Amino acid sequence: xxxxxxxxxxxxxxxxxxxxxxxxxxxxxxxxxxxxxxxxxxxxxxxxxxxxxxxxxxxxxxxxxxxxxxxxxxxxxxxxxxxxxxxxxxxxxxxxxxxxxxxxxxxxxxxxxxxxxxxxxxxxxxxxxxxxxxxxxxxxxxxxxxxxxxxxxxxxxxxxxxxxxxxxxxxxxxxxxxxxxxxxxxxxxxxxxxxxxxxxxxxxxxxxxxxxxxxxxxxxxxxxxxxxxxxxxxxxxxxxxxxxxxxxxxxxxxxxxxxxxxxxxxxxxxxxxxxxxxxxxxxxxxxxxxxxxxxxxxxxxxxxxxxxxxxxxxxxxxxxxxxxxxxxxxxxxxxxxxxxxxxxxxxxxxxxxxxxxxxxxxxx
Amino acid sequence: xxxxxxxxxxxxxxxxxxxxxxxxxxxxxxxxxxxxxxxxxxxxxxxxxxxxxxxxxxxxxxxxxxxxxxxxxxxxxxxxxxxxxxxxxxxxxxxxxxxxxxxxxxxxxxxxxxxxxxxxxxxxxxxxxxxxxxxxxxxxxxxxxxxxxxxxxxxxxxxxxxxxxxxxxxxxxxxxxxxxxxxxxxxx
Numbered sequence: 001x002x003x004x005x006x007x008x009x010x011x012x013x014x015x016x017x018x019x020x021x022x023x024x025x026x027x028x029x030x031x032x033x034x035x036x037x038x039x040x041x042x043x044x045x046x047x048x049x050x051x052x053x054x055x056x057x058x059x060x061x062x063x064x065x066x067x068x069x070x071x072x073x074x075x076x077x078x079x080x081x082x083x084x085x086x087x088x089x090x091x092x093x094x095x096x097x098x099x100x101x102x103x104x105x106x107x108x109x110x111x112x113x114x115x116x117x118x119x120x121x122x123x124x125x126x127x128x129x130x131x132x133x134x135x136x137x138x139x140x141x142x143x144x145x146x147x148x149x150x151x152x153x154x155x156x157x158x159x160x161x162x163x164x165x166x167x168x169x170x171x172x173x174x175x176x177x178x179x180x181x182x183x184x185x186x187x188x189x190x191x192x193x194x195x196x197x198x199x200x201x202x203x204x205x206x207x208x209x210x211x212x213x214x215x216x217x218x219x220x221x222x223x224x225x226x227x228x229x230x231x232x233x234x235x236x237x238x239x240x241x242x243x244x245x246x247x248x249x250x251x252x253x254x255x256x257x258x259x260x261x262x263x264x265x266x267x268x269x270x271x272x273x274x275x276x277x278x279x280x281x282x283x284x285x286x287x288x289x290x291x292x293x294x295x296x297x298x299x300x301x302x303x304x305x306x307x308x309x310x311x312x313x314x315x316x317x318x319x320x321x322x323x324x325x326x327x328x329x330x331x332x333x334x335x336x337x338x339x340x341x342x343x344x345x346x347x348x349x350x351x352x353x354x355x356x357x358x359x360x361x362x363x364x
Numbered sequence: 365x366x367x368x369x370x371x372x373x374x375x376x377x378x379x380x381x382x383x384x385x386x387x388x389x390x391x392x393x394x395x396x397x398x399x400x401x402x403x404x405x406x407x408x409x410x411x412x413x414x415x416x417x418x419x420x421x422x423x424x425x426x427x428x429x430x431x432x433x434x435x436x437x438x439x440x441x442x443x444x445x446x447x448x449x450x451x452x453x454x455x456x457x458x459x460x461x462x463x464x465x466x467x468x469x470x471x472x473x474x475x476x477x478x479x480x481x482x483x484x485x486x487x488x489x490x491x492x493x494x495x496x497x498x499x500x501x502x503x504x505x506x507x508x509x510x511x512x513x514x515x516x517x518x519x520x521x522x523x524x525x526x527x528x529x530x531x532x533x534x535x536x537x538x539x540x541x542x543x544x545x546x547x548x549x550x551x552x
Binding site: 005061066 | 386387389390393394397415419422423426486489490492493494497508509512513534538541542544545548549
Protein backbone atom coordinates (compact mmCIF):
# COMPACT_ATOMS: atom_id res chain seq x y z
CA UNK A 1 0.00 0.00 0.00
CA UNK A 2 1.31 3.45 -0.90
CA UNK A 3 2.08 5.74 1.97
CA UNK A 4 -0.38 8.45 0.86
CA UNK A 5 -3.16 5.87 0.99
CA UNK A 6 -2.10 4.99 4.50
CA UNK A 7 -2.21 8.67 5.41
CA UNK A 8 -5.66 9.10 3.91
CA UNK A 9 -7.06 6.01 5.58
CA UNK A 10 -5.61 7.10 8.90
CA UNK A 11 -7.01 10.61 8.51
CA UNK A 12 -10.39 9.36 7.42
CA UNK A 13 -10.64 6.83 10.22
CA UNK A 14 -10.74 3.89 7.84
CA UNK A 15 -8.18 1.78 9.71
CA UNK A 16 -8.89 -1.05 12.08
CA UNK A 17 -7.68 -0.68 15.63
CA UNK A 18 -4.66 -2.91 14.89
CA UNK A 19 -3.74 -1.07 11.69
CA UNK A 20 -4.01 2.22 13.44
CA UNK A 21 -1.68 1.15 16.25
CA UNK A 22 0.76 -0.29 13.77
CA UNK A 23 0.76 2.96 11.76
CA UNK A 24 1.28 5.09 14.86
CA UNK A 25 4.21 2.89 15.89
CA UNK A 26 5.75 3.31 12.49
CA UNK A 27 5.37 7.09 12.70
CA UNK A 28 7.28 6.94 15.99
CA UNK A 29 10.06 4.78 14.58
CA UNK A 30 10.48 5.93 10.99
CA UNK A 31 11.53 9.56 10.68
CA UNK A 32 11.22 9.46 6.89
CA UNK A 33 7.63 8.27 7.09
CA UNK A 34 6.90 10.84 9.75
CA UNK A 35 8.27 13.65 7.60
CA UNK A 36 6.27 12.44 4.60
CA UNK A 37 3.14 12.32 6.78
CA UNK A 38 3.66 15.85 8.03
CA UNK A 39 4.18 17.13 4.51
CA UNK A 40 1.06 15.33 3.40
CA UNK A 41 -0.95 16.96 6.17
CA UNK A 42 0.40 20.37 5.30
CA UNK A 43 -0.41 19.87 1.64
CA UNK A 44 -3.97 18.70 2.27
CA UNK A 45 -4.60 21.39 4.84
CA UNK A 46 -3.42 24.08 2.45
CA UNK A 47 -5.53 22.53 -0.29
CA UNK A 48 -8.65 22.75 1.86
CA UNK A 49 -7.82 26.22 3.08
CA UNK A 50 -7.33 27.35 -0.51
CA UNK A 51 -10.63 25.84 -1.58
CA UNK A 52 -12.58 27.63 1.13
CA UNK A 53 -10.71 30.86 0.49
CA UNK A 54 -11.48 30.73 -3.21
CA UNK A 55 -15.10 30.09 -2.42
CA UNK A 56 -15.22 33.04 -0.04
CA UNK A 57 -13.62 35.24 -2.68
CA UNK A 58 -16.23 34.25 -5.24
CA UNK A 59 -18.96 34.88 -2.72
CA UNK A 60 -17.72 38.42 -2.11
CA UNK A 61 -17.48 39.02 -5.84
CA UNK A 62 -21.10 37.97 -6.17
CA UNK A 63 -22.14 40.23 -3.32
CA UNK A 64 -20.25 43.06 -4.98
CA UNK A 65 -21.87 42.45 -8.34
CA UNK A 66 -25.28 42.30 -6.70
CA UNK A 67 -24.85 45.43 -4.64
CA UNK A 68 -22.69 47.66 -6.75
CA UNK A 69 -23.16 46.35 -10.29
CA UNK A 70 -20.51 44.96 -12.52
CA UNK A 71 -19.52 41.39 -13.08
CA UNK A 72 -19.57 37.67 -12.00
CA UNK A 73 -22.63 36.00 -13.39
CA UNK A 74 -22.95 38.42 -16.23
CA UNK A 75 -21.27 38.08 -19.52
CA UNK A 76 -20.53 40.61 -22.16
CA UNK A 77 -22.69 40.58 -25.18
CA UNK A 78 -20.28 41.80 -27.79
CA UNK A 79 -20.32 38.84 -30.14
CA UNK A 80 -23.97 38.08 -29.80
CA UNK A 81 -24.97 41.67 -30.04
CA UNK A 82 -23.92 42.13 -33.61
CA UNK A 83 -25.12 38.67 -34.46
CA UNK A 84 -28.50 39.37 -32.93
CA UNK A 85 -28.72 42.72 -34.67
CA UNK A 86 -28.16 41.11 -38.01
CA UNK A 87 -30.37 38.11 -37.50
CA UNK A 88 -32.51 39.45 -34.70
CA UNK A 89 -35.91 38.78 -36.11
CA UNK A 90 -35.19 35.39 -37.54
CA UNK A 91 -33.58 34.24 -34.35
CA UNK A 92 -36.43 35.48 -32.25
CA UNK A 93 -38.95 33.66 -34.38
CA UNK A 94 -36.88 30.50 -34.56
CA UNK A 95 -36.28 30.63 -30.84
CA UNK A 96 -39.90 31.09 -29.97
CA UNK A 97 -40.85 28.16 -32.14
CA UNK A 98 -38.19 26.12 -30.39
CA UNK A 99 -39.48 27.43 -27.10
CA UNK A 100 -42.99 26.29 -27.78
CA UNK A 101 -41.77 22.91 -28.99
CA UNK A 102 -39.58 22.36 -25.96
CA UNK A 103 -42.16 23.63 -23.56
CA UNK A 104 -44.86 21.36 -24.79
CA UNK A 105 -42.51 18.41 -24.48
CA UNK A 106 -41.63 19.50 -21.02
CA UNK A 107 -45.24 20.01 -20.08
CA UNK A 108 -46.14 16.61 -21.38
CA UNK A 109 -43.22 14.71 -19.92
CA UNK A 110 -42.09 16.47 -16.83
CA UNK A 111 -42.85 15.03 -13.47
CA UNK A 112 -39.90 16.96 -12.22
CA UNK A 113 -38.98 14.31 -9.70
CA UNK A 114 -41.33 16.05 -7.37
CA UNK A 115 -43.96 14.04 -5.58
CA UNK A 116 -47.31 15.35 -4.66
CA UNK A 117 -49.20 12.89 -2.54
CA UNK A 118 -49.32 9.56 -4.34
CA UNK A 119 -50.55 10.42 -7.77
CA UNK A 120 -48.27 13.28 -8.39
CA UNK A 121 -46.91 11.85 -11.57
CA UNK A 122 -50.04 13.10 -13.22
CA UNK A 123 -49.57 16.67 -12.11
CA UNK A 124 -47.20 18.78 -14.08
CA UNK A 125 -44.91 21.24 -12.42
CA UNK A 126 -45.06 24.52 -14.21
CA UNK A 127 -41.54 25.78 -14.13
CA UNK A 128 -40.08 26.80 -17.42
CA UNK A 129 -37.08 24.64 -18.21
CA UNK A 130 -34.72 26.90 -19.97
CA UNK A 131 -31.63 24.76 -20.10
CA UNK A 132 -32.31 23.23 -23.46
CA UNK A 133 -32.64 26.61 -24.96
CA UNK A 134 -29.36 28.12 -23.94
CA UNK A 135 -28.01 28.38 -27.42
CA UNK A 136 -30.94 30.27 -28.84
CA UNK A 137 -31.59 32.15 -25.64
CA UNK A 138 -28.18 33.71 -25.48
CA UNK A 139 -28.88 35.31 -28.78
CA UNK A 140 -32.14 36.84 -27.75
CA UNK A 141 -31.62 37.70 -24.12
CA UNK A 142 -32.63 41.18 -23.43
CA UNK A 143 -29.68 43.52 -23.33
CA UNK A 144 -29.76 46.06 -20.57
CA UNK A 145 -27.67 49.08 -20.00
CA UNK A 146 -25.83 49.47 -16.78
CA UNK A 147 -22.61 51.42 -16.33
CA UNK A 148 -22.91 52.24 -20.00
CA UNK A 149 -22.01 48.69 -20.81
CA UNK A 150 -24.32 46.48 -22.76
CA UNK A 151 -24.61 43.35 -20.71
CA UNK A 152 -26.70 40.23 -20.74
CA UNK A 153 -27.39 37.64 -18.12
CA UNK A 154 -26.61 33.98 -18.50
CA UNK A 155 -29.91 32.17 -19.08
CA UNK A 156 -31.40 30.68 -15.95
CA UNK A 157 -31.99 26.94 -15.65
CA UNK A 158 -35.56 27.38 -14.47
CA UNK A 159 -38.02 30.20 -14.46
CA UNK A 160 -41.31 30.73 -12.74
CA UNK A 161 -43.41 33.26 -10.86
CA UNK A 162 -43.61 34.64 -7.35
CA UNK A 163 -45.37 37.38 -5.42
CA UNK A 164 -44.76 39.59 -2.39
CA UNK A 165 -46.11 38.49 0.98
CA UNK A 166 -45.52 41.72 2.85
CA UNK A 167 -43.67 45.01 2.71
CA UNK A 168 -40.51 43.53 4.18
CA UNK A 169 -39.24 41.84 1.05
CA UNK A 170 -40.62 38.36 1.63
CA UNK A 171 -41.95 36.62 -1.43
CA UNK A 172 -43.68 33.34 -2.06
CA UNK A 173 -43.03 30.86 -4.84
CA UNK A 174 -43.16 27.10 -5.51
CA UNK A 175 -40.64 24.93 -3.76
CA UNK A 176 -40.11 22.69 -6.80
CA UNK A 177 -38.68 25.71 -8.60
CA UNK A 178 -36.00 26.56 -6.11
CA UNK A 179 -35.07 23.07 -5.00
CA UNK A 180 -31.29 22.58 -5.27
CA UNK A 181 -30.86 26.14 -6.44
CA UNK A 182 -27.41 27.61 -6.47
CA UNK A 183 -28.76 31.10 -6.72
CA UNK A 184 -32.20 32.65 -7.13
CA UNK A 185 -32.93 35.99 -8.74
CA UNK A 186 -36.18 37.84 -9.12
CA UNK A 187 -37.12 40.64 -11.44
CA UNK A 188 -39.99 42.52 -13.01
CA UNK A 189 -40.59 45.81 -14.76
CA UNK A 190 -40.18 47.80 -11.56
CA UNK A 191 -37.44 45.82 -9.90
CA UNK A 192 -34.15 45.23 -11.59
CA UNK A 193 -32.84 41.69 -11.27
CA UNK A 194 -31.85 41.07 -7.69
CA UNK A 195 -30.75 38.18 -5.53
CA UNK A 196 -33.33 36.45 -3.36
CA UNK A 197 -32.49 34.09 -0.57
CA UNK A 198 -34.41 30.96 0.29
CA UNK A 199 -35.75 31.49 3.80
CA UNK A 200 -38.07 28.56 4.32
CA UNK A 201 -39.70 25.80 2.41
CA UNK A 202 -42.64 23.46 2.78
CA UNK A 203 -41.92 20.45 0.63
CA UNK A 204 -45.31 18.88 1.12
CA UNK A 205 -47.35 21.90 0.08
CA UNK A 206 -44.67 22.88 -2.45
CA UNK A 207 -44.14 26.36 -1.07
CA UNK A 208 -40.98 28.36 -0.65
CA UNK A 209 -40.46 31.76 0.95
CA UNK A 210 -37.70 33.93 -0.46
CA UNK A 211 -36.35 37.19 0.80
CA UNK A 212 -34.99 40.08 -1.21
CA UNK A 213 -31.62 40.95 0.24
CA UNK A 214 -31.27 44.45 -1.06
CA UNK A 215 -33.13 46.61 1.45
CA UNK A 216 -33.11 49.63 -0.81
CA UNK A 217 -35.28 47.92 -3.38
CA UNK A 218 -38.10 47.38 -0.93
CA UNK A 219 -38.02 50.75 0.79
CA UNK A 220 -41.18 51.95 -0.85
CA UNK A 221 -43.09 48.74 -0.93
CA UNK A 222 -46.82 48.93 -0.33
CA UNK A 223 -48.21 45.52 -1.12
CA UNK A 224 -51.75 46.25 -2.30
CA UNK A 225 -53.40 42.87 -1.90
CA UNK A 226 -54.65 41.10 1.18
CA UNK A 227 -54.80 37.39 1.82
CA UNK A 228 -58.15 35.70 2.15
CA UNK A 229 -58.21 32.56 4.24
CA UNK A 230 -61.94 31.82 3.95
CA UNK A 231 -62.72 29.21 1.34
CA UNK A 232 -63.79 30.82 -1.87
CA UNK A 233 -66.96 29.47 -3.46
CA UNK A 234 -67.22 27.43 -6.60
CA UNK A 235 -67.95 29.66 -9.54
CA UNK A 236 -66.29 32.70 -8.09
CA UNK A 237 -64.23 34.64 -10.62
CA UNK A 238 -60.48 34.55 -10.11
CA UNK A 239 -57.44 35.70 -12.02
CA UNK A 240 -53.72 35.13 -12.05
CA UNK A 241 -50.60 36.99 -13.11
CA UNK A 242 -47.38 35.21 -13.92
CA UNK A 243 -44.39 34.76 -16.13
CA UNK A 244 -44.90 31.90 -18.55
CA UNK A 245 -42.88 34.18 -20.82
CA UNK A 246 -40.46 37.00 -20.07
CA UNK A 247 -43.47 39.28 -20.06
CA UNK A 248 -46.14 39.24 -17.43
CA UNK A 249 -49.21 37.33 -18.60
CA UNK A 250 -52.73 37.70 -17.26
CA UNK A 251 -55.18 34.80 -17.08
CA UNK A 252 -58.74 34.64 -15.79
CA UNK A 253 -61.33 32.03 -14.97
CA UNK A 254 -63.21 30.75 -11.98
CA UNK A 255 -62.99 28.29 -9.13
CA UNK A 256 -64.16 24.98 -10.57
CA UNK A 257 -63.69 22.77 -7.56
CA UNK A 258 -62.92 23.09 -3.89
CA UNK A 259 -60.45 20.26 -4.07
CA UNK A 260 -57.47 19.63 -6.24
CA UNK A 261 -56.20 16.58 -7.99
CA UNK A 262 -57.40 13.37 -6.39
CA UNK A 263 -59.57 15.24 -3.90
CA UNK A 264 -56.68 17.02 -2.30
CA UNK A 265 -58.45 19.56 -0.11
CA UNK A 266 -55.42 21.77 0.24
CA UNK A 267 -56.04 22.97 -3.32
CA UNK A 268 -58.59 24.56 -5.59
CA UNK A 269 -59.15 23.52 -9.14
CA UNK A 270 -59.33 26.57 -11.34
CA UNK A 271 -60.40 27.09 -14.91
CA UNK A 272 -57.47 29.22 -15.94
CA UNK A 273 -55.13 27.98 -18.64
CA UNK A 274 -51.77 27.82 -16.93
CA UNK A 275 -48.46 27.17 -18.54
CA UNK A 276 -44.92 26.38 -17.56
CA UNK A 277 -43.65 29.48 -15.80
CA UNK A 278 -46.95 30.09 -13.98
CA UNK A 279 -45.79 28.02 -11.01
CA UNK A 280 -45.66 30.18 -7.91
CA UNK A 281 -47.90 32.90 -9.29
CA UNK A 282 -50.74 34.37 -7.20
CA UNK A 283 -54.42 33.61 -7.71
CA UNK A 284 -56.62 36.56 -6.76
CA UNK A 285 -60.33 37.06 -6.37
CA UNK A 286 -62.30 39.91 -7.94
CA UNK A 287 -61.54 42.20 -5.02
CA UNK A 288 -57.81 41.71 -5.31
CA UNK A 289 -57.34 39.33 -2.40
CA UNK A 290 -54.88 36.47 -2.72
CA UNK A 291 -56.83 33.23 -2.54
CA UNK A 292 -54.09 30.84 -3.58
CA UNK A 293 -50.85 30.16 -5.40
CA UNK A 294 -50.53 28.28 -8.70
CA UNK A 295 -49.24 24.79 -8.12
CA UNK A 296 -49.61 22.86 -11.36
CA UNK A 297 -52.01 21.36 -13.85
CA UNK A 298 -53.06 18.00 -15.14
CA UNK A 299 -50.85 16.87 -17.99
CA UNK A 300 -52.69 17.32 -21.22
CA UNK A 301 -55.78 18.97 -19.74
CA UNK A 302 -56.26 22.48 -21.03
CA UNK A 303 -57.60 25.20 -18.82
CA UNK A 304 -57.36 23.17 -15.67
CA UNK A 305 -54.98 24.43 -13.06
CA UNK A 306 -54.50 23.79 -9.39
CA UNK A 307 -53.84 26.37 -6.76
CA UNK A 308 -52.83 25.86 -3.17
CA UNK A 309 -55.37 27.51 -0.88
CA UNK A 310 -54.41 30.69 0.93
CA UNK A 311 -55.49 29.26 4.29
CA UNK A 312 -52.95 26.45 3.82
CA UNK A 313 -50.27 28.97 2.96
CA UNK A 314 -50.93 31.03 6.06
CA UNK A 315 -50.93 27.97 8.26
CA UNK A 316 -47.77 26.58 6.71
CA UNK A 317 -45.78 29.78 6.92
CA UNK A 318 -46.79 30.51 10.46
CA UNK A 319 -45.85 26.99 11.47
CA UNK A 320 -42.47 27.17 9.78
CA UNK A 321 -41.44 30.64 10.90
CA UNK A 322 -38.53 30.58 13.28
CA UNK A 323 -38.08 33.12 16.06
CA UNK A 324 -35.95 35.27 13.86
CA UNK A 325 -38.39 35.34 10.96
CA UNK A 326 -41.58 35.48 13.03
CA UNK A 327 -41.16 39.15 13.70
CA UNK A 328 -41.09 39.99 10.01
CA UNK A 329 -43.27 37.27 8.68
CA UNK A 330 -46.34 36.30 10.55
CA UNK A 331 -49.09 36.05 8.02
CA UNK A 332 -52.59 37.00 8.84
CA UNK A 333 -55.64 36.83 6.75
CA UNK A 334 -56.52 40.37 5.93
CA UNK A 335 -58.75 41.86 3.35
CA UNK A 336 -57.46 45.11 2.07
CA UNK A 337 -59.72 47.43 0.23
CA UNK A 338 -57.16 49.24 -1.84
CA UNK A 339 -58.05 47.24 -4.93
CA UNK A 340 -61.68 46.58 -4.26
CA UNK A 341 -63.46 49.15 -6.38
CA UNK A 342 -60.98 49.39 -9.17
CA UNK A 343 -61.31 48.24 -12.75
CA UNK A 344 -59.36 45.06 -13.48
CA UNK A 345 -56.77 46.89 -15.53
CA UNK A 346 -56.21 49.33 -12.67
CA UNK A 347 -55.94 46.47 -10.19
CA UNK A 348 -53.33 44.84 -12.36
CA UNK A 349 -51.32 48.03 -12.60
CA UNK A 350 -51.07 48.11 -8.85
CA UNK A 351 -50.39 44.41 -8.42
CA UNK A 352 -47.78 44.29 -11.17
CA UNK A 353 -44.82 45.54 -9.12
CA UNK A 354 -45.36 42.79 -6.57
CA UNK A 355 -45.45 39.82 -8.93
CA UNK A 356 -42.05 38.60 -10.02
CA UNK A 357 -40.32 36.50 -12.58
CA UNK A 358 -38.11 34.04 -10.67
CA UNK A 359 -34.88 32.89 -12.27
CA UNK A 360 -33.19 29.88 -10.80
CA UNK A 361 -29.63 28.78 -11.41
CA UNK A 362 -29.05 25.19 -10.40
CA UNK A 363 -25.93 23.70 -8.92
CA UNK A 364 -23.43 22.29 -11.45
CA UNK B 365 -43.23 55.74 2.60
CA UNK B 366 -39.63 54.87 3.20
CA UNK B 367 -38.63 52.58 5.98
CA UNK B 368 -35.35 52.70 7.89
CA UNK B 369 -32.57 50.42 6.67
CA UNK B 370 -31.63 47.49 8.84
CA UNK B 371 -28.65 48.43 10.97
CA UNK B 372 -26.47 45.91 12.75
CA UNK B 373 -24.18 46.65 15.66
CA UNK B 374 -20.47 45.77 15.53
CA UNK B 375 -21.16 42.93 17.88
CA UNK B 376 -23.93 41.52 15.73
CA UNK B 377 -21.62 41.61 12.74
CA UNK B 378 -18.82 39.83 14.62
CA UNK B 379 -21.20 37.16 15.91
CA UNK B 380 -22.69 36.77 12.44
CA UNK B 381 -19.30 36.26 10.81
CA UNK B 382 -18.29 33.87 13.53
CA UNK B 383 -21.37 31.79 12.82
CA UNK B 384 -20.63 31.86 9.09
CA UNK B 385 -23.81 33.81 8.40
CA UNK B 386 -23.78 34.80 4.73
CA UNK B 387 -26.46 37.45 5.12
CA UNK B 388 -24.40 39.23 7.72
CA UNK B 389 -21.29 38.89 5.58
CA UNK B 390 -23.11 40.50 2.66
CA UNK B 391 -24.57 43.24 4.86
CA UNK B 392 -21.14 44.03 6.26
CA UNK B 393 -19.66 44.06 2.79
CA UNK B 394 -22.21 46.57 1.60
CA UNK B 395 -21.91 48.77 4.64
CA UNK B 396 -18.20 49.53 4.58
CA UNK B 397 -17.33 49.45 0.89
CA UNK B 398 -17.68 53.18 0.39
CA UNK B 399 -15.25 54.03 3.15
CA UNK B 400 -12.51 51.92 1.55
CA UNK B 401 -13.44 53.04 -1.95
CA UNK B 402 -13.09 56.67 -0.93
CA UNK B 403 -9.75 56.07 0.74
CA UNK B 404 -8.24 54.16 -2.21
CA UNK B 405 -9.53 56.53 -4.85
CA UNK B 406 -8.20 59.50 -2.87
CA UNK B 407 -4.86 57.78 -2.71
CA UNK B 408 -4.02 57.13 -6.27
CA UNK B 409 -6.04 53.95 -6.75
CA UNK B 410 -8.74 52.96 -9.22
CA UNK B 411 -12.19 51.67 -8.41
CA UNK B 412 -10.99 48.22 -9.41
CA UNK B 413 -8.06 48.42 -7.04
CA UNK B 414 -10.47 49.48 -4.31
CA UNK B 415 -12.63 46.46 -4.98
CA UNK B 416 -9.65 44.09 -4.76
CA UNK B 417 -8.28 45.68 -1.61
CA UNK B 418 -11.69 45.76 -0.01
CA UNK B 419 -12.36 42.13 -0.76
CA UNK B 420 -9.06 41.11 0.76
CA UNK B 421 -9.85 43.31 3.76
CA UNK B 422 -13.17 41.59 4.32
CA UNK B 423 -11.52 38.19 3.91
CA UNK B 424 -8.83 39.07 6.44
CA UNK B 425 -11.48 40.27 8.86
CA UNK B 426 -13.68 37.23 8.29
CA UNK B 427 -10.86 34.76 8.83
CA UNK B 428 -9.49 36.56 11.84
CA UNK B 429 -12.87 36.81 13.48
CA UNK B 430 -13.34 33.09 13.08
CA UNK B 431 -10.06 32.34 14.84
CA UNK B 432 -10.57 31.27 18.45
CA UNK B 433 -9.86 34.07 20.88
CA UNK B 434 -10.36 36.97 18.48
CA UNK B 435 -11.45 40.17 20.11
CA UNK B 436 -12.30 43.43 18.45
CA UNK B 437 -10.50 46.19 20.32
CA UNK B 438 -11.82 49.08 18.33
CA UNK B 439 -14.78 49.98 16.16
CA UNK B 440 -15.38 47.67 13.26
CA UNK B 441 -15.09 50.60 10.88
CA UNK B 442 -11.69 51.53 12.31
CA UNK B 443 -10.53 47.94 11.99
CA UNK B 444 -11.61 47.73 8.37
CA UNK B 445 -10.08 51.08 7.50
CA UNK B 446 -6.79 50.11 9.16
CA UNK B 447 -6.61 46.76 7.38
CA UNK B 448 -7.42 48.27 4.00
CA UNK B 449 -4.86 51.00 4.56
CA UNK B 450 -2.18 48.47 5.41
CA UNK B 451 -2.99 46.34 2.36
CA UNK B 452 -2.96 49.35 0.06
CA UNK B 453 0.35 50.56 1.45
CA UNK B 454 1.82 47.12 0.85
CA UNK B 455 0.48 47.08 -2.70
CA UNK B 456 1.96 50.50 -3.47
CA UNK B 457 5.33 49.46 -2.08
CA UNK B 458 5.23 46.32 -4.17
CA UNK B 459 4.70 48.43 -7.25
CA UNK B 460 7.70 50.54 -6.25
CA UNK B 461 5.66 53.58 -5.39
CA UNK B 462 6.29 55.62 -2.32
CA UNK B 463 3.39 57.66 -1.40
CA UNK B 464 2.24 59.98 1.33
CA UNK B 465 -1.28 59.01 2.25
CA UNK B 466 -4.02 61.53 2.20
CA UNK B 467 -5.65 60.33 5.38
CA UNK B 468 -9.32 60.48 5.97
CA UNK B 469 -9.47 62.97 8.78
CA UNK B 470 -12.30 61.42 10.64
CA UNK B 471 -10.79 57.93 10.57
CA UNK B 472 -8.76 56.54 13.44
CA UNK B 473 -6.17 53.82 13.06
CA UNK B 474 -6.04 50.58 15.00
CA UNK B 475 -3.18 48.18 15.57
CA UNK B 476 -3.91 45.25 13.29
CA UNK B 477 -0.36 43.86 13.07
CA UNK B 478 -0.94 40.56 14.74
CA UNK B 479 -3.97 39.52 12.76
CA UNK B 480 -2.49 40.78 9.51
CA UNK B 481 0.85 39.00 9.98
CA UNK B 482 -1.15 35.79 10.34
CA UNK B 483 -3.25 36.63 7.30
CA UNK B 484 -0.25 37.48 5.15
CA UNK B 485 1.53 34.24 5.96
CA UNK B 486 -1.59 32.29 5.15
CA UNK B 487 -1.95 34.28 1.95
CA UNK B 488 1.52 33.20 0.80
CA UNK B 489 0.63 29.53 1.17
CA UNK B 490 -2.67 30.02 -0.59
CA UNK B 491 -0.98 31.72 -3.49
CA UNK B 492 1.54 28.91 -3.74
CA UNK B 493 -1.31 26.42 -3.77
CA UNK B 494 -3.30 28.34 -6.36
CA UNK B 495 -0.24 28.54 -8.61
CA UNK B 496 0.42 24.83 -8.16
CA UNK B 497 -3.18 23.98 -8.97
CA UNK B 498 -2.99 26.08 -12.11
CA UNK B 499 0.10 24.19 -13.25
CA UNK B 500 -1.38 20.87 -12.25
CA UNK B 501 -4.34 21.29 -14.60
CA UNK B 502 -7.36 19.09 -15.21
CA UNK B 503 -8.51 16.47 -14.54
CA UNK B 504 -6.08 16.34 -11.63
CA UNK B 505 -7.40 19.46 -9.87
CA UNK B 506 -11.00 18.32 -9.85
CA UNK B 507 -10.08 14.79 -8.94
CA UNK B 508 -7.99 15.86 -5.96
CA UNK B 509 -10.56 18.40 -4.81
CA UNK B 510 -13.34 15.87 -5.14
CA UNK B 511 -11.48 13.50 -2.87
CA UNK B 512 -9.96 15.83 -0.28
CA UNK B 513 -12.30 18.80 -0.24
CA UNK B 514 -15.67 17.41 -1.28
CA UNK B 515 -14.99 14.06 0.39
CA UNK B 516 -16.24 11.99 -2.51
CA UNK B 517 -15.54 8.26 -2.48
CA UNK B 518 -13.19 6.64 -4.96
CA UNK B 519 -16.15 4.82 -6.47
CA UNK B 520 -17.97 8.08 -7.12
CA UNK B 521 -14.83 9.60 -8.55
CA UNK B 522 -14.23 6.59 -10.81
CA UNK B 523 -17.73 6.93 -12.16
CA UNK B 524 -17.56 10.67 -12.65
CA UNK B 525 -14.25 10.55 -14.50
CA UNK B 526 -15.02 7.38 -16.41
CA UNK B 527 -12.37 5.15 -14.85
CA UNK B 528 -13.22 1.48 -15.00
CA UNK B 529 -12.92 1.00 -11.25
CA UNK B 530 -11.96 2.59 -7.94
CA UNK B 531 -8.41 1.20 -8.14
CA UNK B 532 -7.76 3.00 -11.40
CA UNK B 533 -9.11 6.19 -9.90
CA UNK B 534 -6.85 5.67 -6.90
CA UNK B 535 -3.82 5.31 -9.16
CA UNK B 536 -4.72 8.46 -10.98
CA UNK B 537 -5.27 10.34 -7.74
CA UNK B 538 -1.91 9.14 -6.47
CA UNK B 539 -0.11 10.41 -9.56
CA UNK B 540 -1.90 13.76 -9.42
CA UNK B 541 -1.16 14.19 -5.74
CA UNK B 542 2.55 13.41 -6.21
CA UNK B 543 2.78 16.05 -8.89
CA UNK B 544 0.92 18.60 -6.79
CA UNK B 545 3.16 17.90 -3.83
CA UNK B 546 6.29 18.41 -5.90
CA UNK B 547 5.04 21.69 -7.34
CA UNK B 548 3.80 23.01 -4.03
CA UNK B 549 6.95 22.31 -2.01
CA UNK B 550 9.22 23.54 -4.78
CA UNK B 551 7.67 26.95 -4.26
CA UNK B 552 8.43 27.12 -0.57
